[in-house]
């Protein structure tokens with residue numbers, strides 16, 4: 001099963017991806033996570049991407065498309081995958097279509113998580129992430145059992161560098177100008193399902209499971 005999670009920053013894509021991995025046993029491909037790992041490793045690509053990410057801007061298409069080509073060719077993607085945070089521009093969406101055609105695979109569903117901008121800021125500035133295992137929490141909506149500690153591995157939770165009010169505003173501007181138009185692109189392909197992303201996390205998960213079967 002090849003799935004895409006689509007939505008604004010903080011819409012809940014990463015949160016829902018974790019439940020899908022568990023149920024369907026397919027990998028999550030988050031371009032944001034891949035870029036953050038490259039920054040941590042100090043690669044040339046990571047250092048270049050960091051400038052864009054810290055400023056709330058999209059990383060250039062050529063970098064992102066290269067990342068996806070490499071990642072989709074890995075063995076664990078053979079039984080399917082969950083795209084999270086990709087594609088974000090028309091050029092990326094078109095490149096994905098070409099790539100999937102070459103691989104003789106298709107996109108089964110695009111799950112769009114619809115959350116209004118006024119709720120996004122609170123979600124993002126309240127997010128705490130685990131730098132070791134990648135788990136994500138929220139101080140109010142999904143607090144860890146022990147304050148400041150990851151439930152899964154016990155590491156100290158951190159706030160992502162781009163999770164501040166000023167950068168979130170820029171990320172939302174990028175989303176509306178470059179990414180939101182892909183909603184119509186995927187609707188026209190007949191694969192898009194629009195979900196109310198303001199519901200409780202577990203209700204959204206159930207709805208997605210019902211859609212995917």
Ligand code: AP5
Pocket residue numbers: 007008009010011012013014015016030031032033035052053054056057058059060064084085086087088089092123124126127128136137138139141142162171197198199200201204
């Ligand atoms: P990326 O890491 O992809 O960030 P994003 O798209 O901005 O998405 P987020 O990770 O912020 O949000 P999410 O939807 O996963 O929400 P989450 O589940 O954590 O990208 C970062 C940067 O990398 C970009 O700005 C760009 O520079 C670059 N980049 C990445 N991909 C790129 C690409 N393809 N092209 C170009 N550049 C690219 O939830 C958020 C919070 O809300 C959490 O605290 C969670 O607990 C809480 N929450 C989740 N669901 C609910 C709910 N239902 N109710 C209440 N709270 C909830």
